[in-house]
Every structure is written in structure tokens, then in C-alpha cells.
Amino acid sequence: MIYEPSWLAVVVFMAFVVGTVGLSFYLGSRAQSSEGYFAAHGQIPWFINGVAFAGDYLSAASFLGICGMIAAYGYDGFLYSIGYLAGWIVALFVIAEPMKRLGKFTFADALDAQFNSRGIKLAAGISTLAVSVFYLIPQMVGAGVLIQPLLGFPHWVGVVLVGVVVMMIVVTAGMVSTTWVQFLKGSLLVVFSFVLVVMVLARGLSTEEVNSLEVLGPMAPPSAGADSIAGRRVVAAESGWEETPQFIRLESEAGAGYDVFVIDPVGEESEQVYLREGQALTTAADKSLWVGGVPLGTGPDERQLQPVGSVTELPGGAEATGPLGPLEYLTTLQESEVTLWGSQPVRHPDGGVTMVYYPKPTPGSQVLRPGEHPTFAGIRSGNTLDRVNFLSLMFALFCGTASLPHILIRYYTVKDAAAARKSTIVGIASIGFFYVLTLYLGLGAMTSGALDVTTNNMAAPLLARSLSQWLFAIISAIAFTTVLGTVSGLILASSGAVAHDLLSGFMGIELTGGQQVRVAKIAAMVVGVIAIVLGILFKELNVSYLVGWAFSVAASANLPALVMLLFWKRTTRQGIIASVVVGMVSSLGWILLSADTFQKVYGLPADQAWAPFSQPGIVTIPLAFATLIVVSLMTPKPKEVGAEY
Amino acid sequence: MHDISPRRFNSRLGMALFALYLVFYLGFVLVSAFAADWMEATVLGGLNLAIVYGFGLILLAFVLAMIYGWGCRSDEEPRA
Structure with missing residues (x-):
């Protein structure tokens, strides 16, 4: 993402630095002996x-x-x-x-x-x-x-x-x-x-939309050589993309570039799938950065990554909970569904790499238990x-x-x-x-x-x-x-x-x-x-x-x-x-x-x-x-x- | 508890509380490592075991620390 630096933050930080350094000089006279320097005279x-x-x-x-x-x-x-x-x-x-x-x-x-x-x-x-x-x-x-x-x-x-x-x-x-x-x-x-x-x-907690990423479907799983999906042209899977069939790229509706989607099965009982829109950040061989096939930036023909992090479903289909107590917050989250984000690199023959970030709807009960992070996943693998x-x-x-x-x-x-x-x-x-x-x-x-x-x-x-x-x-x-x-x-x-x-x-x-x-x-x-x-x-x-x-x-x-x-x-x-x-x-x-x-x-x-x-x-x-x-x-x-x- | 120096008393109290905490910490680590599924079980007020045990360990650390602070005997000679 592109951040706008906050001058307010600079000012607050500088005030802290000036304050602490000033305090140090003021206290300097008290720490000339080794007892003072190493141990503050044992008087704290x-x-x-x-x-x-x-x-x-x-x-x-x-x-x-x-x-x-x-x-x-x-x-x-x-x-x-x-x-x-x-x-x-x-x-x-x-x-x-x-x-x-x-x-x-x-x-x-x-x-x-x-x-x-x-x-x-x-x-x-x-x-x-x-x-x-x-x-x-x-x-x-x-x-x-x-x-x-x-x-x-x-x-x-x-x-x-x-x-x-x-x-x-x-x-x-x-x-x-x-x-x-x-x-x-x-x-x-x-x-x-x-x-x-x-x-x-x-x-x-609320289910408010936080970005303009789309979900398509449910639909029948797209066939391998399909030309278009939901009325949008499919970008051919080549130069590395053929290795990751779970991702499908559709031509961007805004014009240049593409949107990347991950194929996500609806459930065990259904053959159908959702296409959930993810985000693709390419680091080209020359180190330039691209988002969805267009340059990273804030200009008219540029794109930047969108913020993420949302609740997709609250208990009882509510849209917002209003203020919650500390324990209520956890019990509510436990019964909700949230979207976590995974990532998967796609390596291109020219030396560039595209990192695909894709949404993973996850039940709240899984978020509040150990074993989701790769370091700890082993405790569930046996x-x-x-x-x-x-x-x-x-x-x-x-x-x-x-x-x-x-x-x-x-x-x-x-x-x-x-x-x-x-x-x-x-x-x-x-x-x-x-x-x-x-x-x-x-x-x-x-x-x-x-x-x-x-x-x-x-x-x-x-x-x-x-x-x-x-x-x-x-x-x-x-x-x-x-x-x-x-x-x-x-x-x-x-x-x-x-x-x-x-x-x-x-x-x-x-x-x-x-x-x-x-x-x-x-x-x-x-x-x-x-x-x-x-x-x-x-x-x-x-x-x-x-x-x-x-x-x-x-x-x-x-x-x-x-x-x-x-x-x-x-x-x-x-x-x-x-x-x-x-x-x-x-x-x-x-x-x-x-x-x-x-x-x-x-x-x-x-x-x-x-x-x-x-x-x-x-x-x-x-x-x-x-x-x-x-x-x-x-x-x-x-x-x-x-x-x- | 009769003829023992405050320092020795404090050290014994510390070891007893340490052992108590160790049992609970060990329990948490072992359940996480070998029975991770138990952590999902709802145990108290709609909260799962992972949250209750995790918060419990932090709270227990504080409670034991307070017991220790309150139970320790003074062992310092007054200083000039």
C-alpha cells in the first residue's frame, strides 16, 4: 500500500525525542560515577x-x-x-x-x-x-x-x-x-x-465493505480453456501463471490490466465455486512494481493495493453489533466469519515475481484457536x-x-x-x-x-x-x-x-x-x-x-x-x-x-x-x-x- | 516455619508458587501441542478453552505475583 506520511506523527515523535534527550542531559550530572552510569546508584x-x-x-x-x-x-x-x-x-x-x-x-x-x-x-x-x-x-x-x-x-x-x-x-x-x-x-x-x-x-464489529474487491458466483467451475467468465474476457494463463490453476485473471473493467481471482469451492455438497477477487503485486525483473498489470501508483493509469481486513458474516446476519464488552467481543467473533489473506508467489520466466494475495473466508472459531500460522501449523498436522x-x-x-x-x-x-x-x-x-x-x-x-x-x-x-x-x-x-x-x-x-x-x-x-x-x-x-x-x-x-x-x-x-x-x-x-x-x-x-x-x-x-x-x-x-x-x-x-x- | 530466615522462607514460597505456575503452563503447552482440538471446545461463557486458558495464565501470573509480594517476609537490614 502507499502511505501518506503523517506530519502530526513526525511532530509527536520529535517532541518525544527532544523531551528524552533534554531529560538525559539534565540527568547527565547524576551519572558521573560507575555506580551512577551502570546502576543509577541503585536509587530508582x-x-x-x-x-x-x-x-x-x-x-x-x-x-x-x-x-x-x-x-x-x-x-x-x-x-x-x-x-x-x-x-x-x-x-x-x-x-x-x-x-x-x-x-x-x-x-x-x-x-x-x-x-x-x-x-x-x-x-x-x-x-x-x-x-x-x-x-x-x-x-x-x-x-x-x-x-x-x-x-x-x-x-x-x-x-x-x-x-x-x-x-x-x-x-x-x-x-x-x-x-x-x-x-x-x-x-x-x-x-x-x-x-x-x-x-x-x-x-x-461490522460487515461494512472495506474495499471494492468482488466476489463472483456461485457458478460452475470454469473450464480450463474458457475465453470469458461472467461476461469478462479471461487473460490466458502463461509465463508462469499456468503453474497456479487456482488463480484466474479477468481483464479489468476499468481498462488496462487485469483482476486476479481465486477459485474457491462453495462447499462439500456443491460442485459450484465462487471466484473471489484477490490482489496481485508484481516485482518485475527491473525491480519496478506493478499491481494487476499496471504500474503501482496513485495516478490515473496506475493502481495501488487496497486495504483489507473484514468481517464477512456476523451471528444472526446482523450488519453491525454496536459497542461490545471485552468478552462479548470474543464470543461474537467466534460465531462470525472473517476474511484472512493468504499469499502465493507466481514466478515468471524473465525473473519477475508476482505475489498473489487472496482472500480466505475463515470461521471465527478457527481464528481463536492455535495452529493457523505456518510456524504452528505442525501441532495440527500430527x-x-x-x-x-x-x-x-x-x-x-x-x-x-x-x-x-x-x-x-x-x-x-x-x-x-x-x-x-x-x-x-x-x-x-x-x-x-x-x-x-x-x-x-x-x-x-x-x-x-x-x-x-x-x-x-x-x-x-x-x-x-x-x-x-x-x-x-x-x-x-x-x-x-x-x-x-x-x-x-x-x-x-x-x-x-x-x-x-x-x-x-x-x-x-x-x-x-x-x-x-x-x-x-x-x-x-x-x-x-x-x-x-x-x-x-x-x-x-x-x-x-x-x-x-x-x-x-x-x-x-x-x-x-x-x-x-x-x-x-x-x-x-x-x-x-x-x-x-x-x-x-x-x-x-x-x-x-x-x-x-x-x-x-x-x-x-x-x-x-x-x-x-x-x-x-x-x-x-x-x-x-x-x-x-x-x-x-x-x-x-x-x-x-x-x-x- | 519456626527458625528459618526470611530469605529462606521467601525462597521456599517462591519455589512453591513457581512450581504451581509451571504445572499450569506445562498443561497449556502440552494441550496445544498434542490435543490442539481441545482448545476449540467452548468451556466458559461461550469462550473457547484457548482464550480461557490463555487469559487464565496471564491472570494467574499476576495473582501469584501478588501472593508472593504479600507473603514475603522482610529480609533487609535498614541501610544508612
Whole structure:
């Protein structure tokens, strides 16, 4: 679709940026010491810290990715919401308080508390960097992808803008300003998502037409060589189109070009079919874009893709429901019929590709159950490996949250273990509430008549646009600031790993607190520049699954060491190092050899992949636990045990 | 419950609540993976099991977190 950038969104976003950068400079004087830079002097009030958890954790992937997935496939996106939230249970009940007691500035501090080992600092520092960079790339690419439709700038402007603003936030006042930015972002995100959901419920569901796409029939199935259907000439199926007999092209009534239709059987008892109009976007060999055979554009002889997303049938044949309660909304949808959109590429001999987007009328009851998305379809197919893959993903989400370095360092910003506990509870409340909202945002977008068939990442902002221009501007600006909050946390975690764990801890370079802060600021700039470069380089790649990598690697490398350290007195230094290294290498190796990576990164057929399924967690997390136990038993007992656990 | 330090008490309470949540989460994941059809069954007020169980897990996380926050004993010495 072609978006008109909203100047209102630019203004709202700029106001936020100026506000946060101004705040950072104002707070800058408070963060000159290393305690201030890395841990905000441990003086952040627990409530603020709790909301900042939400600001840190709810990345663009959560907000845009989950809403988009629910809008396109229904319940499946919500599975991520459930897994991401469940991870906080591990954080609260197992990790929060000991983490606060053991550590000082970084995740490596906590692992190393009893041992003072350079090996642990090295291993934990590297795993922090690896996880943070995997997490950073999709955030930066996301910033670039967002900025174009939302604010009207090219991709690189978005990446550079986010990079520079975040560097300013992190360098001026480290953890102090990062916390306040995340607090602001977390509150804005939750409050405005709530406003949006209230408006969605007040609007209710309706069967109003959202575009001018037609349905022909029911009719007898068209014969293979038919010249005309319903009085319109058939465009001959050639140059690739003969491979997809389910699609029929009819000459456009408007003149040039064609309309594409998908043949859809009426039902099992009837031989007849409907012809449902879809949309065809051709990327020609010379990269020019065409819609239905005419150039993409808004001019007189041009066409653009139409918005989609509608309810086709409401219970009892009603046309509109009026305002609905939150539960009523779901029960009504369950008894309705909605139109989801599938896509199918048609490859042409000259190197061009036409993506055909076609409507799939779907009963609401199917939308509200797991198993529609390709990633999860395996749980309905009965294939055991697909089921193990699903279990593995849900396991990694559960274990991953409490091992993400940028989340863990937030435990050092509060004054004591009780404050760590309270702030986690506030975090769970705000994050859980937000995830409940994601279901309504996604379903609202699914039925808003505002979806873009080419990308579902825009679902939440487009839903807002279907309600009001103002809300669109605000939600767009918030989506963009979502990136700022998460990226600052990641850059701060990385700079701590470089300055505190690797340079000062592992290489043994003696640094005073002030010098450590200076080194950390330089490291933050370097990581920031690397993030900008990667964000521009990976522009073309669909990188949202990198967040999944980060969760799997974090859960495999960090969680076993942290948990065993807390609950098994026999854990040794060598055991921890081995566990972090084995967890990191095995999960990364598995990912690099998996079908997902073969397909999306190397462009190789998925069935050549070496790993039996894509998600490593269910193998590599137990492997890291086992490694720790075996190596610890083979090495001498630690002399003294510091913690009470 | 007599001679145990607040820290140990809190840790035990945390583990108990963790185990409870784990059972429910595991149930959800296993039903989704091995009996996905059950998720379509209408169970409560016209809502299907997928919605009720999913919302239930989010609500349970919050309720357990509140129980933990309320039940934990203070274990910090006052600081200067």
C-alpha cells in the first residue's frame, strides 16, 4: 500500500525525542560515577523500575510483531504473548532477589560473585554481547522499516536517527536516563494501547465493505480453456501463471490490466465455486512494481493495493453489533466469519515475481484457536518433530526472559532485594495487561478494514488510523519510541559487558570508576555505530526471527549457570564456564544449521537443513545444565560458599 | 516455619508458587501441542478453552505475583 506520511506523527515523535534527550542531559550530572552510569546508584524507586521493565522488555517485536501476527493469523500470535509473560514468573520467583544480592553492574558480576574468575567474566561478557547484538539487529531494522510509512523518511534515516538518539541517551546519563526513557515509553505504550482497545470495543464489529474487491458466483467451475467468465474476457494463463490453476485473471473493467481471482469451492455438497477477487503485486525483473498489470501508483493509469481486513458474516446476519464488552467481543467473533489473506508467489520466466494475495473466508472459531500460522501449523498436522519444535519454542520463551542481560541489569538499579521483588511484580502487572491488550489490538486490526496485505507489521498503526488520524500519529510515534527504549537498554548492557567484564575484569586493566565510565561510553558509541551499520546492511532481510534467536541463546547460555549457581552448592568455576560456552555454541550452531536459517538467510531449500527442527531450546538448555553438572563433579569443590542458597 | 530466615522462607514460597505456575503452563503447552482440538471446545461463557486458558495464565501470573509480594517476609537490614 502507499502511505501518506503523517506530519502530526513526525511532530509527536520529535517532541518525544527532544523531551528524552533534554531529560538525559539534565540527568547527565547524576551519572558521573560507575555506580551512577551502570546502576543509577541503585536509587530508582521500585514502581518506576517496574514500569521501566515493561519499557525495556516490550520491544517493537512485541508491539508490532505480535499484533501483526494476530491480525493475520489469529490466536497464534497470542501464544508468544503467553510465553513472553510466563518467562517473568522465572524472573520473579527464581532470579530477582539473588540477582540483586549477588551482582553489582552486569550479569557476569552475579555469575562470578563467589569465584572471581577471569574465565567466567570472559564467557559471560561474550554471551551478553552475542545476545544483545542479536536483539539489536531486528530493533534497528524495525526502526528503518517503520519510519518510511509512518514518518515518510527513507530506511537509513530511521536507523541512523534511532542510533544517534539512543547513543545520546546512553552516553549522557547511562542507566539513569535509560530508566526514565523506558519508564516513559512503557507508560505511553500501555496507556495508549488501552485507549485503542477501548475504541475498538466501542466500535464493535461490522460487515461494512472495506474495499471494492468482488466476489463472483456461485457458478460452475470454469473450464480450463474458457475465453470469458461472467461476461469478462479471461487473460490466458502463461509465463508462469499456468503453474497456479487456482488463480484466474479477468481483464479489468476499468481498462488496462487485469483482476486476479481465486477459485474457491462453495462447499462439500456443491460442485459450484465462487471466484473471489484477490490482489496481485508484481516485482518485475527491473525491480519496478506493478499491481494487476499496471504500474503501482496513485495516478490515473496506475493502481495501488487496497486495504483489507473484514468481517464477512456476523451471528444472526446482523450488519453491525454496536459497542461490545471485552468478552462479548470474543464470543461474537467466534460465531462470525472473517476474511484472512493468504499469499502465493507466481514466478515468471524473465525473473519477475508476482505475489498473489487472496482472500480466505475463515470461521471465527478457527481464528481463536492455535495452529493457523505456518510456524504452528505442525501441532495440527500430527508430525512429532513439529510438535517438539513447538514445545521447544515455548520452553525457550519461558526460560529466555530471565536470562536476557538487558533485563537482568535492571535489578541493580533498585536499592534492595525487596525493591527488586516489588518492581518485578509491577513489571508483571503492566506487561501482562499489555499482552491481554495485544489480542484485542490484533483482532481489531483483523476486522478494521485497514490492513496491508504485503506486511502485517503495520497492523497496530493502521488499526489506529482506522479510528482517528490523531491516534495514528500518536501510535506511530509510540511504535517508534518503543524502539528507542529497548535499544538503549541493549546498548547499555553491551557497554557494561565491554568495559566492566571484558576490559576491566578479564584483561585486568586497572580502571578507576570514572575511567570505567569513560570506557563504557566509548563502548556504547562503538556498539551504537555497529548497530547502525548492521541495521542498514540487514535492511532486505526479514529479521524478526532474530529475537527468537536471542531468546534461545540467552536461555541456553545464561539460565543454566545462573540457576545452578543459586541452587547447587557443588557448582564450580569450571562448570559455569563450560555451561555458558556449551550453551552458547550449541544453540547458535543449531540455529545456523536449522531449516529456518537455511530458507531465510542462506536461501537454500529447508529440507537440506541439518538440525531436525528449528528451535534449539529443548535440546540445548538441558545440554548446558548437564555440562555444568558433569564438569563441576569432575573439578574440585569450591572452597567457600558465599550465598545462603 | 519456626527458625528459618526470611530469605529462606521467601525462597521456599517462591519455589512453591513457581512450581504451581509451571504445572499450569506445562498443561497449556502440552494441550496445544498434542490435543490442539481441545482448545476449540467452548468451556466458559461461550469462550473457547484457548482464550480461557490463555487469559487464565496471564491472570494467574499476576495473582501469584501478588501472593508472593504479600507473603514475603522482610529480609533487609535498614541501610544508612
